[in-house]
Amino acid sequence: MDTVNCQIAFSLELPKAFSSWDESIRKNWHGIRIPPSFGQKDNMRKAASWSPPNLGWLKLNFDGASRGNPGPSGIRYVIRDHTGAILGGGASRGRCGSKRGAELAGVAAGLDVAVAGVILRAEAVGKGPLSLVSQKADGQFSYCLPNYLSARATGSLNLGKDSIPSSVKVYTPMQKEPKFASSVYILGLEGISVGGQRLSLVKPVYNALRASFEEKMKTYAPAVKPASPFGDFQPCYQLSNITSVKIPIVTLHFKGNANFDVPAVGTLLQVSSDVVCFPFSPSPNDAVNVIGNVQQQGITLAFDNLNNRIGFGSGSC
Structure with missing residues (x-):
């Protein structure tokens, strides 16, 4: 991730036990940590605000929900740069699952889009070692x-x-x-x-x-x-x-x-x-x-x- 100058703005913690789906996420995205309480019902309402990332970084915001927990689920995510400009995003419905599984699916989908977009931009005309111009110009x-x-x-x-x-x-x-x-x-x-x-x-x-x-x-x-x-x-x-x-x-x-x-x-x-x-x-x-x-x-x-x-x-x- 350092080579494409990208920061994903979230922090989770790993529990001791994983489902097979959770394990695949951990293998693909090192550093994701899932707390034991992650995905549990929270009846508290909290005011939310958004702050931009630093120049050259991206921020991924994601969400997942499940009706019934488990039940029909859905995800959504959005990727913004330091100006607040939306670079990518999406939403989709999933199969019957838990809220925790939906949240993780939102993380995975957002990371796939964010990293793909950053690599494409970095490999074009950036100054990083992976860029096209650094290698060929x-x-x-x-x-x-x-x-x-x-x-x-x-x-x-x-x-x-x-x-x-x-x-x-x-x-x-x-x-x-x-x-x-x-x-x-x-x-x-x-x-x-x-x-x-x-x-x-x-x-x-x-x-x-x-x-x-x-x-x-x-x-x-x-x-x-x-x-x-x-x-x-x-x-x-x-x-x-x-x-x-x-x-x-x-x-x-x-x-x-x-x-x-x-x-x-x-x-x-x-x-x-x-x-x-x-x-x-x-x-x-x-x-x-x-x-x-x-x-x-x-x-x-x-x-x-x-x-x-x-x-x-x-x-x-």
Whole structure:
């Protein structure tokens, strides 16, 4: 588990006796401990709250229930990252069994999905030893994510010492990653501009970014009507009967005078046929934020591990 930088947020204790099903779980998932009281009826009602995991970690929440104990049972589970984004989840009905068996089935199903997802991501472009680029890229790679609205656009992933195109001319140095996020790439953000106006990076940074964009939109697109928020994404705008709209450019200023202009498709995300939203959300840890795939669309990103830098260029997709 350490090689894919994943934490599963639960702790159970092992009893001395196991059913055959429990034993199979123990063999497949070392470290699961099941307390003797696990699965027993608890009539107490307790207030529950959810807290995010650290950057680079995942949290698995699971549940299982049995009508009659034993009786018809069911499970459900959800996997979230440090931003609270749901990366996977599921629910299913099971055969007649106990509450304890249902809880264990929820653990197993959630772990299977969580580990599969993390390994796939880690074996793509992460810095961990299992990643595709660590094994095949010879220290350099680049990629371009296509516009998700285009049915014909295709992206690209290039590996090796000749993989960085000449269109990449702006670079920012990679920052030293913390121990709890050793497989990710860290950049040093020095400032943010909206419509050419530099913001003060006073925490929480998200509040200043959102407020500035919302205020600028009143000048750039006064005819656009506001719409209801879409999850964490706000402000949102109604574009019925509007064929085009001018929006302020959001620029991220990184160390080394490297400026990254967020593409229009990453500045206002289409969430329905006639509604677009500002696709930024607050981070639980305001010291570290994630530049997501929405903001990377149409941009060539170059990762030069030989020279410890990351570059931006015009898109090749």
